Amino acid sequence: MGFLDALLGRSKPVPPNLDQLFALPAAAVTLQVASDLRPTGIGSVCFKAAEGAPFAGIRAQVEQLLALDGGRYTEQTDDYGFTWLVRHTDPPDLETLVTDLHAVNSGLLDAGFGSALLCTVICFTAGTRPMALVYLYKRGTWYPFAPLDGQRRDNARELQVGAVLGSDLRMEPDPSRWFPLYGAPGL
Amino acid sequence: MKSRFAPDRGLSLRMLVTSFLLGLLYVVFTAVLIVLIKSAVLAILVAGGLLFAQYWFSDRIALYAMNGHVVTAAEAPELHGVVDRLCALADVPKPAVAIADSDVPNAFATGRSPRSAVVCATTGLLRRLDADELEGVLAHELSHIAHRDVAVMTVASFLGVLAGLITRFGLYAGLYGGFGQRSGDGDGDGEDSTALVFVAVVAVSAVVYGISFVLTRSLSRYRELAADRAAALLTGRPSVLAAALTKLSAEMAQIPTQDLRHAEPFNAFFFAPALAPGFSLSSVFSTHPSLTQRLEQLAELSVQLGRGA
Numbered sequence: 001m002g003f004l005d006a007l008l009g010r011s012k013p014v015p016p017n018l019d020q021l022f023a024l025p026a027a028a029v030t031l032q033v034a035s036d037l038r039p040t041g042i043g044s045v046c047f048k049a050a051e052g053a054p055f056a057g058i059r060a061q062v063e064q065l066l067a068l069d070g071g072r073y074t075e076q077t078d079d080y081g082f083t084w085l086v087r088h089t090d091p092p093d094l095e096t097l098v099t100d101l102h103a104v105n106s107g108l109l110d111a112g113f114g115s116a117l118l119c120t121v122i123c124f125t126a127g128t129r130p131m132a133l134v135y136l137y138k139r140g141t142w143y144p145f146a147p148l149d150g151q152r153r154d155n156a157r158e159l160q161v162g163a164v165l166g167s168d169l170r171m172e173p174d175p176s177r178w179f180p181l182y183g184a185p186g187l
Numbered sequence: 188m189k190s191r192f193a194p195d196r197g198l199s200l201r202m203l204v205t206s207f208l209l210g211l212l213y214v215v216f217t218a219v220l221i222v223l224i225k226s227a228v229l230a231i232l233v234a235g236g237l238l239f240a241q242y243w244f245s246d247r248i249a250l251y252a253m254n255g256h257v258v259t260a261a262e263a264p265e266l267h268g269v270v271d272r273l274c275a276l277a278d279v280p281k282p283a284v285a286i287a288d289s290d291v292p293n294a295f296a297t298g299r300s301p302r303s304a305v306v307c308a309t310t311g312l313l314r315r316l317d318a319d320e321l322e323g324v325l326a327h328e329l330s331h332i333a334h335r336d337v338a339v340m341t342v343a344s345f346l347g348v349l350a351g352l353i354t355r356f357g358l359y360a361g362l363y364g365g366f367g368q369r370s371g372d373g374d375g376d377g378e379d380s381t382a383l384v385f386v387a388v389v390a391v392s393a394v395v396y397g398i399s400f401v402l403t404r405s406l407s408r409y410r411e412l413a414a415d416r417a418a419a420l421l422t423g424r425p426s427v428l429a430a431a432l433t434k435l436s437a438e439m440a441q442i443p444t445q446d447l448r449h450a451e452p453f454n455a456f457f458f459a460p461a462l463a464p465g466f467s468l469s470s471v472f473s474t475h476p477s478l479t480q481r482l483e484q485l486a487e488l489s490v491q492l493g494r495g496a
Contacts, residue, residue: 009410011330011334011417050423052493081322113423115421151264176280177274177275179272182264
């Protein structure tokens, strides 16, 4: 935000960056080779539903789009009032997953609600507890999130995954922005 | 990016005019000050130093005064969760999160820069608001941080304090030193003019202080409206913020007076001002805009969101 905007108290909603999402399928190959983490086929888009009829309208359109594909998707609202659109591909197919999630993103963006997008979460597992790669729309960066029981997280595993993917994905350099998403769909 | 919200040019313009008038006042004031420069330098240095300390340590001073303590994510996961998500939506660095043990339902944000900012909610606020309303209130506080309101308001009030100091200095010197005793040349005209200049400086300082006081307050009100607007844009739910405002204003009137008076000096950083009931302030001197004015702006944003499917 510029000096004048701060002086006038005029912060603008930040537009999302959707491009880095498509770097994921290639990075997933690296991840499987290096840490034996495979996609579970579950991915979701998290956004803040705005009030008013236009947002309800665009949301109905996006849901229709997902249903047309014959894909399985569910919708849930978390404790913080954010909506999650969850896509489940079976067998796991990252290309389709990313394409479908991108359709949701661009649908919201084109309708003027791009600033409502919070993050995309793609789940991975090595046969044990699932973990996730989280895409921050506003920064165009990724970070790993590995939850443990009872609102704790496995920082060592996150840092390891972060190091492995450093060359394939644009990782979030500021660890204070790696916020936890306990109870996100698929985790 | 395409946005559903029309920019509020009127609000920006009013704020610009207010800031400009403050600046103009500063120029006029400095010109008058040059007459008195020899004795006023020390006073200005002291005033500037104090204000700078207040600005630099604003986070710690406010937290200490409100008996707030910084909490970790493990201690207050819900509060941290809301702040995390809002910061990710707005793409701003996350401030420290604090809780103050007070039943006055309120929240404040302080700190000299977004990097060293603290956002604090009282236990009374956490107890009364539901998750959506809390999010609206915190979005308002985060907007204060993004707009650097502590810095802007410190600079704005600096001039007022400066003028007040000079006024006091001039009055004391005039009373105890007597006018006209400084020019001992035996030249009657010189004595008269020194006294005249002195009285003029004092008078101008008093006027400057009065004007800057009103302007600072009106600037504060515009910045509250700007923070409301930014919060509504961020969450996409102006009506929830309006509901939280209404709820808090209604709650405020029912709180015991003692506690409210204790909180009053911090009104400038609060979400809803805590005024003792029965204490009516003229709208000119109020740090916060009236509830009606804030609700009107939020209603307008809500209408913009509902327009054109």
